Structure formats: C-alpha cells, structure tokens
Amino acid sequence: MDHILEVQNLRVSYHEGDRTIRAVDGVSFALAPGRTLALVGESGCGKTSLALAILDLVPSPGRVEAGAVYFEGNDVRAMNREAVRRLRGAAISMVFQDPASGLNPVLSVGSQLEEIIRAHTSVSKPEARRMTLAALRRQRLPDPERIADAYPFHLSGGMCQRVMIAIATVLRPKVIIADEPTSALDVTQQAVILRDLDGLREHLGIAILLITHDLGVVAGMADEVAIMYSGRIVEQASALDIFERPRHPYSAGLMAARPRVDRPNERLQPIRGSAPELVGEAPECAFLPRCAKAISSCRSEPWPPLAEVARSHYAACFNPMFQPDDEPARRA
Numbered sequence: 494m495d496h497i498l499e500v501q502n503l504r505v506s507y508h509e510g511d512r513t514i515r516a517v518d519g520v521s522f523a524l525a526p527g528r529t530l531a532l533v534g535e536s537g538c539g540k541t542s543l544a545l546a547i548l549d550l551v552p553s554p555g556r557v558e559a560g561a562v563y564f565e566g567n568d569v570r571a572m573n574r575e576a577v578r579r580l581r582g583a584a585i586s587m588v589f590q591d592p593a594s595g596l597n598p599v600l601s602v603g604s605q606l607e608e609i610i611r612a613h614t615s616v617s618k619p620e621a622r623r624m625t626l627a628a629l630r631r632q633r634l635p636d637p638e639r640i641a642d643a644y645p646f647h648l649s650g651g652m653c654q655r656v657m658i659a660i661a662t663v664l665r666p667k668v669i670i671a672d673e674p675t676s677a678l679d680v681t682q683q684a685v686i687l688r689d690l691d692g693l694r695e696h697l698g699i700a701i702l703l704i705t706h707d708l709g710v711v712a713g714m715a716d717e718v719a720i721m722y723s724g725r726i727v728e729q730a731s732a733l734d735i736f737e738r739p740r741h742p743y744s745a746g747l748m749a750a751r752p753r754v755d756r757p758n759e760r761l762q763p764i765r766g767s768a769p770e771l772v773g774e775a776p777e778c779a780f781l782p783r784c785a786k787a788i789s790s791c792r793s794e795p796w797p798p799l800a801e802v803a804r805s806h807y808a809a810c811f812n813p814m815f816q817p818d819d820e821p822a823r824r825a
C-alpha cells in the first residue's frame with residue numbers, strides 16, 4: 494500500500510528558560526489514501542504538537558528538533574517556506590477543535606473561502622465564488638448565499654465547524670489532519686460532522702489523521718489506531734485489534750476502563766496515577782510509575798521502541814499483554 498503521508502522519528506520540544514519539554518519524542522507513522530488513522534492519548538501527551546509539526550506550524554518556544562515528514566514521497570522539512578505554504582490548506586489541510594482559532598472573526602465566511610481558493614489557484618473571482626457556494630452546499634449548510642455573507646459570530650458552533658470543513662476541503666486536499674474536530678460540539682452536531690468527514694474520505698479518497706480523546710469516535714471512524722503516551726506512540730494496530738486485543742498495559746487500561754463501544758460518545762476514563770511531566774530525557778518507560786505489569790528490564794533498560802508483537806500489531810513494551818488468539822508476529 495502506497496503511503497501519502499509518512500512521519501519518521503519526529504521530535505518536538507518547547508524550551509522555556511532552562512526547561513525543555515519533550516512534547517513529541519520520536520514518533521513515526523504512515524497514512525494511506527482513503528484511510529483514517531486515529532491518534533489517541535491523554536491531555537498533554539503531544540498530539541497537537543505532532544499535528545502542528547507535520548505542517549511546520551509549531552509555535553515558539555517550540556521547535557521541531559529532528560525527524561522527517563514525507564508527503565507523496567517529498568521531504569516537507571526540506572521544502573522552502575513557499576512550497577510548505579502551498580501545501581498547507583491545499584494538499585494537506587487542518588481542522589481544529591475550536592473554529593475560532595481557524596476562522597477570521599472580521600471576514601465573512603465567503604471571503605475566507607474565496608481567499609483560500611485564490612491564494613492557491615488562478616481562478617477568477619466569480620469562479621472562486623461559485624466554488625465557495627458549492628463547498629458550503631457540500632457541507633449541507635442551508636442557504637449557502639446567506640452563509641457566505643455571514644460573519645463567524647452569526648453562526649452556531651456546529652455551523653462554524655462545517656464552514657471550517659468546507660474551507661479545509663474546498664481545494665480537494667489529499668490529507669486532512671483533524672484535531673479534536675467535534676469535542677466542542679453537542680452529540681447531534683458531532684455525528685453530522687463525523688459523517689461528513691467520513692463521506693469525504695470515502696468519495697474523494699482523502700486520508701484522515703484524526704486526533705481525539707473520544708473512543709466512541711475512534712470505534713466509529715478509524716481503520717488504524719495509534720495510542721500516544723508521554724510524547725511517543727506506545728501501541729499501533731487496527732482499530733479492531735486495539736479494542737479487542739490491546740497489548741500495551743496503558744492501552745489495556747484505557748480499554749478496560751472504557752465505556753462499551755456500543756455506547757458511543759463516551760470519553761477516555763482516567764487510569765490510576767497521573768501522566769508524567771515531559772521534562773528532561775526519558776531514561777526508562779514513562780509508564781513505569783503507573784504500570785502493574787512492570788518487570789526488572791523496565792527499571793534497568795531504556796524505554797523500548799515499538800516492535801511487532803503480533804501480526805501488524807506494534808507495542809513499545811517489555812512485557813506486553815498476552816492475547817491467546819493473536820496471530821504471531823512476522824519473523825524479521
């Protein structure tokens with residue numbers, strides 16, 4: 494399977510005085526066209542920093558320390574600013590939790606869409622207007638002409654989020670990075686937005702990196718799931734395997750504490766202990782203080798890398814959970 498987006502060993506740190514926060518600590522994954530990878534983890538584990546790093550948007554005092562991002566095989570971090578700007582919003586677009594951070598409050602919705610279209614294409618003004626109305630109509634926003642002339646404060650949260658998706662998809666991107674796209678919305682609006690995103694994936698073959706706390710959303714949309722803890726991916730597998738056969742003790746704790754998949758829209762439950770501070774080097778597995786499965790290697794060895802523990806199922810753990818019905822890992 495060819496990948497459209499590939500992230501290799503990405504590291505992001507924030508530097509505050511002599512403190513360094515390792516927000517993303519060597520993350521790798523790949524995304525294929527038309528597939529959805531969900532990135533799941535507790536607050537502060539580095540999900541947003543990772544998403545921002547993909548498009549070189551990490552704000553100061555943060556910076557991308559190392560790693561590579563490939564879009565269609567091209568090294569994004571080696572591109573000049575103009576090339577990255579052309580990529581952003583066109584081939585790869587982002588949807589954030591809070592439309593206020595993505596929409597300009599003093600520009601009408603239509604002007605914002607037209608601005609994006611004209612920044613990335615050479616279409617005429619009337620053509621940009623036509624594309625704008627079509628994009629709003631695709632989001633099933635009622636009376637697109639009226640919405641185009643409205644300002645964000647005229648619209649409800651759900652409508653603003655649909656406008657954000659119209660903006661994110663008007664140029665038919667190949668990848669959408671959606672960072673908690675529905676967590677500010679009520680359940681009904683959430684369902685509409687997620688259905689729309691999933692429809693775009695299916696009809697346009699868009700690849701989606703979906704960042705969420707909500708295991709109901711993961712169960713409903715994701716093909717593949719990456720569980721992030723303290724700046725690293727600690728487990729990655731198909732959604733079914735993660736839910737039914739978690740291997741990392743952290744993921745197993747999340748799944749055991751979760752409300753049932755058949756009761757959607759319920760959130761990650763806290764598990765015993767608290768997430769570590771991401772300061773300084775990580776000499777050992779960051780989950781050690783909270784782990785009931787720790788063995789002596791966990792205390793004496795550095796944090797283990799992701800390894801295949803069953804077929805296409807990866808975990809970063811010295812003592813992964815045993816699952817009797819796992820297919821064996823392939824031999825290296």
Ligand SMILES: Nc1ncnc2c1ncn2[C@@H]1O[C@H](COP(=O)(O)OP(=O)(O)OP(=O)(O)O)[C@@H](O)[C@H]1O
Pocket residue numbers: 507514515516534535536537538539540541542543552553554555771
């Ligand atoms: N601008 C910043 N300055 C300093 N530290 C930051 C900044 N942004 C994020 N961090 C730190 O980086 C770490 C990862 O933050 P990030 O926002 O990426 O996590 P997250 O997984 O997206 O959390 P949430 O689920 O709450 O959105 C946290 O420890 C956070 O405090």
Ligand code: SF4
Pocket residue numbers: 741742743778779780781784785786787788791797809810811812813
């Ligand atoms: S490496 Fe050891 S401490 Fe870390 S999650 Fe696995 S068993 Fe627990």
Ligand SMILES: [Mg+2]
Pocket residue numbers: 540541542672
């Ligand atoms: Mg975040």
